[in-house]
Structure formats: structure tokens, C-alpha cells
Amino acid sequence: xxxxxxxxxxxxxxxxxxxxxxxxxxxxxxxxxxxxxxxxxxxxxxxxxxxxxxxxxxxxxxxxxxxxxxxxxxxxxxxxxxxxxxxxxxxxxxxxxxxxxxxxxxxxxxxxxxxxxxxxxxxxxxxxxxxxxxxxxxxxxxxxxxxxxxxxxxxxxxxxxxxxxxxxxxxxxxxxxxxxxxxxxxxxxxxxxxxxxxxxxxxxxxxxxxxxxxxxxxxxxxxxxxxxxxxx
Amino acid sequence: xxxxxxxxxxxxxxxxxxxxxxxxxxxxxxxxxxxxxxxxxxxxxxxxxxxxxxxxxxxxxxxxxxxxxxxxxxxxxxxxxxxxxxxxxxxxxxxxxxxxxxx
Numbered sequence: 191x192x193x194x195x196x197x198x199x200x201x202x203x204x205x206x207x208x209x210x211x212x213x214x215x216x217x218x219x220x221x222x223x224x225x226x227x228x229x230x231x232x233x234x235x236x237x238x239x240x241x242x243x244x245x246x247x248x249x250x251x252x253x254x255x256x257x258x259x260x261x262x263x264x265x266x267x268x269x270x271x272x273x274x275x276x277x278x279x280x281x282x283x284x285x286x287x288x289x290x291x292x293x294x295x296x297x298x299x300x301x302x303x304x305x306x307x308x309x310x311x312x313x314x315x316x317x318x319x320x321x322x323x324x325x326x327x328x329x330x331x332x333x334x335x336x337x338x339x340x341x342x343x344x345x346x347x348x349x350x351x352x353x354x355x356x357x358x359x360x361x362x363x364x365x366x367x368x369x370x371x372x373x374x375x376x377x378x379x380x381x382x383x384x385x386x387x388x389x390x391x392x393x394x395x396x397x398x399x400x401x402x403x404x405x406x407x408x409x410x411x412x413x414x415x416x417x418x419x420x421x422x
Numbered sequence: 423x424x425x426x427x428x429x430x431x432x433x434x435x436x437x438x439x440x441x442x443x444x445x446x447x448x449x450x451x452x453x454x455x456x457x458x459x460x461x462x463x464x465x466x467x468x469x470x471x472x473x474x475x476x477x478x479x480x481x482x483x484x485x486x487x488x489x490x491x492x493x494x495x496x497x498x499x500x501x502x503x504x505x506x507x508x509x510x511x512x513x514x515x516x517x518x519x520x521x522x523x524x525x
Contacts, residue, residue: 192496202484202499208456210477212470216511219451227448227520234450234519237512254459256467263472265511267450317447394460413455415500420459 192415193356195395205416215253215418216242218267223280224320231280235287238265244289247344250385250411254420268413270294270348270387271316274327277334285341293338294348294387294413297374299329314352315389332378339381346385346413347375355392355400368403384410391415426486434483438501441508441517452507452516453500480506 194201208214218238223231242265245253249264267284269276272295284291302310304327311318311328318328330338339345350371353363368386375383386409393414394401404412405421412419444451454476483502488494494502508516 192500194496198494198496198499199488201496202481202494205456205499205503206477206481206484208458208477209454209473209480210470212467212473213457214470214473214476215455215457216507217453217455219453220449221447224448230519231450234516237514237519241512250457253457254464256465319445319448415496416503417456417458420457420461420464422461 191354191390193354193390193392193396195393201416208417212257216263216265218265219270220267220276220280221270222273222318223269223275224322225275225279226320226322228279228283232283232286235267235283235289239287239289241265244284246290246342249290250418250420265289266292268292268294271352272296272299272330272335272348273316273318274330274334275322277330277338281338281343284343290343291338292344292346293330293335294346295330295335295375296348296350296352297371297378298350299352300332300335300378301374302329316352336379339379344385345375345379345381345383346387346411347371347383347409348387349389350374352389354389355397357397359397359400361399364397364400364403368400368409369407372407372409382408384408385413386411387413393417394419394421426482431483431486431490434502434505435487437505437508438498441504442501444517444520449520450516451504452511454503454507476506476510 243260243262245264245266267289269280269291281291299310307328335345349367351367353367372383386404391414394412410420410422412421484494487498
């Protein structure tokens, strides 16, 4: 369910203009990454490595300034949701081929007790397929997230409870999902976080109260379904 | 890209339908985004032939889909971008690395 601030027709025209102006970025979107598909992921990433390069923290600033001297185009693997198999299965493959993963994590998911993680996932649109860790946690630990960042991967906020944005979302919900999530993520990570993405990828302009809150909280970038927008 | 005739559009819509049947929660999905600077600080970029071609193809396909099917939804736009990415990221369709749905 993608809710846009403007009509689809106008959005399509804006996207075409953005592509034309050199703003196209290539992404690979992942969610859960079970080991049953590890060979598939490895074939995909190996093929991409022949043509593309990775981009970590700070890279998007370079893109916004007009790119870098490296002629190879950028490819960004996005790892949504914060599942443990991102760290166990996909991360080693990305590193083998020189890519940096962008982890978009619902901050509270990492604090849910092991016994309730599957319930939380089911209740919050966090689709977890084959259960590879029976009786164990299915979510990244804070130590794993810190380790991924220390190894050059990028961590961003995916709301607190994996929540979508609507034009009428109340302020208290916005505060928890935008502000509290940033505090929680930064505390667990031990580092600042400046990029945000809602469930279903709403973009700037859909809810002006949310837009103001994102800026006041200090976020610099908003990732959405069709754009990555520099806010400040 | 070839001209957008009925055969091309049939194949494109077939790919849109096929890609939508994939198990999104556990596969890698190729897509394009637009980097957009709302602060107005981004300098004008030099001409980008690849971006120009992508823009031309995307606009033509959306227009053709609208002529055929009526007003496009946000989901239609997302799926059209996915098909373009699927066809252009590599020399083979990116989705060819994933097992096809069986039902």
C-alpha cells in the first residue's frame, strides 16, 4: 500500500524528470534472508559485483553533491526489518563482493524478548518465513548491529514498531515512531542515525506534521518507495 | 528499447504480473530510486545518457499503460520500475536468479 502526496501521474512525471537529471540510484531490497536461499543471493550479488560498486555511510552525501570519481555505478543492498538472518546469511556475501548493506531497523524489534519476537513480527507486518532458529531469537542483537556498522555497513531507522504513515496519524504515534525510535536506535547502536524510512515507504509531503518532526529530530534523509530525499 | 507496440506491452505486463507473484519477504528485488535534494543545494549535474534513456523508457511505458488500462496506481508505477530494473541491471533478468513461483 503506497500512499503518495501527489497523484500517481504527477509522481511518475517527477520520477522521469529525476532519472533524466542523473538522480537514478540502483537498489536491491531484501527483508528476511533465509539460508535456504543463500546460493541464490550469492549468485545475484556476484553478478552485480561485475558491474557495480557498494556505497556506505557518507556515500549518499557524495551522490547529492554530484557523484564521485569512480566511474562504476553504485548499487545499494537494503536490508529491511532487522532479522537475524541478514547478519548470518547475507552480510558475509555482501562483504565477499565488496558491497555495504544498509540496515533499516524498527528499533523496538531488537528489544522484544525472544519468546515474543515471532508474535511481534506477525503483529507488525514483519514477514518471517522459514524458522531457521527454533527456540532462539530471530532478530538482530544490538551487538550484531554494532558489529555490522563497525565493519562499514550503514544503519538507519525504520520507525519504532514498523509503522506506516498516513495523513492523519496522530502526533503521539508520530513521536514514538520518529523521535523515540531514533533515541532507542542511537542508544543501542552507540552512534547517531540520520536516515529514516516508514513501513510502506511514505515520502516527504504526505503528512506535514511528520515532516516537521523528522527535521526537528535531526534526520537528514528520508528513504521512500521511489526516492531518497535529502531533508536538511 | 524497442517501440512500444502491443507485443511489447503484452510482454511488459506479463513481467509485471510475474514479478508480483514472487515471495517478496525473502528475495532480493531490484529497483530504481530517485535521489532528490529538497534543500536545493544540489549542483546541476552533467548530462546523463543512461538516466535520459531510463527516463524516456519509463515515461513512454507509463503513458502506454495508461492508454491501455486507464489511470495508473502507485503500485503500477512501482511494478513498472521493478520490471525496468529487472531487465536492465544485468545482462540477464535479475529475477532469473530466483526460483519461479510454482502455483
